[in-house]
Amino acid sequence: MEVSLEAINKSFGSVRVLKDVSLHFPSRKFVTLLGPSGCGKTTLLRMIAGLETVDSGLIRFGDKVVNQLAPRDRNIAMVFQSYALYPQMSVRQNLAYGLRVRGTPKAARAEAVERVARILEIENLLERRPAQLSGGQRQRVALGRAMVRKPDIFLMDEPLSNLDARLRITMRAELRRFHLDLGATTVYVTHDQLEAMTMSDHVAVMNSGMVQQFGTPAEVYGRPANLFVAGFIGSPPMNLMPGRIEAENGVPVFANEQSRVPLRHLTQRLQVGQHVVLGARPQDLHLASSTDEASAHGRVWVVELVGSEKLVDIDLGGKRRIAVQVRADAHVREDDPVHVRIDPAQVHVFDASTERRVFEAA
Numbered sequence: 001m002e003v004s005l006e007a008i009n010k011s012f013g014s015v016r017v018l019k020d021v022s023l024h025f026p027s028r029k030f031v032t033l034l035g036p037s038g039c040g041k042t043t044l045l046r047m048i049a050g051l052e053t054v055d056s057g058l059i060r061f062g063d064k065v066v067n068q069l070a071p072r073d074r075n076i077a078m079v080f081q082s083y084a085l086y087p088q089m090s091v092r093q094n095l096a097y098g099l100r101v102r103g104t105p106k107a108a109r110a111e112a113v114e115r116v117a118r119i120l121e122i123e124n125l126l127e128r129r130p131a132q133l134s135g136g137q138r139q140r141v142a143l144g145r146a147m148v149r150k151p152d153i154f155l156m157d158e159p160l161s162n163l164d165a166r167l168r169i170t171m172r173a174e175l176r177r178f179h180l181d182l183g184a185t186t187v188y189v190t191h192d193q194l195e196a197m198t199m200s201d202h203v204a205v206m207n208s209g210m211v212q213q214f215g216t217p218a219e220v221y222g223r224p225a226n227l228f229v230a231g232f233i234g235s236p237p238m239n240l241m242p243g244r245i246e247a248e249n250g251v252p253v254f255a256n257e258q259s260r261v262p263l264r265h266l267t268q269r270l271q272v273g274q275h276v277v278l279g280a281r282p283q284d285l286h287l288a289s290s291t292d293e294a295s296a297h298g299r300v301w302v303v304e305l306v307g308s309e310k311l312v313d314i315d316l317g318g319k320r321r322i323a324v325q326v327r328a329d330a331h332v333r334e335d336d337p338v339h340v341r342i343d344p345a346q347v348h349v350f351d352a353s354t355e356r357r358v359f360e361a362a
């Protein structure tokens with residue numbers, strides 16, 4: 001089932017929480033709404049579920065406008081951000097409840113419950129009551145209640161937020177697999193960009209009630225459309241350096257007090273004097289052994305070991321810092337003088353006033 005949102009607006013009192021949101025969720029795809037706290041993700045999800053009215057705009061399932069359709073008539077399953085289990089029922093009864101009220105036969109109910117309990121690693125908790133569970137176990141039961149159904153549309157609001165690091169990673173894969181098997185259109189909400197990037201077919205990056213970019217994980221990571229997306233997607237975060245465009249032998253050069261980077265591939269797109277922000281991911285930067293091939297120079301401020309890599313924070317002077325990711329076995333120590341090589345093919349350029357990406361010629 002395809003889901004379309006067309007020019008959705010919503011205010012609570014005088015606060016506009018959704019501003020002209022238009023999104024298209026293709027049938028059977030896993031789409032994530034990603035953005036910081038308060039940007040309107042839950043509100044949008046509740047509108048798709050029919051639990052929240054829209055001030056203006058249309059919501060369609062397939063060709064059908066569903067603005068007036070009651071939640072129970074939408075054939076959706078939803079996992080809420082703040083979930084409540086039935087306290088007097090066992091985990092097994094909680095999981096089966098939705099099927100029981102819909103008149104699903106007992107044997108089919110039992111089978112569905114066993115299946116999701118296995119996926120969610122809660123088989124040994126089926127006879128307990130919610131009060132006897134940890135927060136993460138309760139969250140998995142809440143997830144399971146929605147997973148026993150066979151909806152057209154599956155809506156999930158931060159369903160992994162209370163799980164420990166290991167479970168989060170296994171559940172990411174389980175949910176992705178579950179989605180492929182179920183074949184429902186899934187709309188998933190999270191503020192965790194790693195979750196969004198690993199699970200989704202498409203990601204809608206939101207900020208302040210507006211969609212900033214809609215694309216595949218590779219697109220929003222590889223070609224962020226504006227400064228917000230550039231700073232939000234990617235870990236460790238992208239380095240963002242303000243500067244101006246100068247010309248050198250007819251080639252535009254990014255320049256500020258700490259660095260110079262020629263931008264030959266953007267000759268047609270940049271103007272001398274233009275204020276821009278240069279973005280470079282720590283993974284795309286390198287420490288150089290000699291000064292000639294370097295674009296910036298500084299002193300190592302802090303070195304952090306992160307598993308198989310080191311994150312080197314470099315002080316460029318003038319209160320500017322830049323993070324470079326190197327292999328864990330690289331010899332680099334705090335206070336060492338270093339040179340940073342910035343590969344022009346690996347940078348992202350944004351106009352400083354519009355904050356939009358300066359796109360390469362196709």
Ligand SMILES: Nc1ncnc2c1ncn2[C@@H]1O[C@H](COP(=O)(O)OP(=O)(O)OP(=O)(O)O)[C@@H](O)[C@H]1O
Nearest residue numbers: 012017035036037038039040041042043044081191
């Ligand atoms: N019933 C309500 N009445 C008034 N304001 C509300 C109501 N529900 C949400 N808001 C406000 O609308 C904005 C969007 O809220 P929403 O819950 O959609 O954010 P979110 O993106 O889900 O955030 P989080 O990641 O923290 O869950 C917030 O500023 C919130 O305070």
Ligand SMILES: [Mg+2]
Nearest residue numbers: 041042043081
């Ligand atoms: Mg929310």
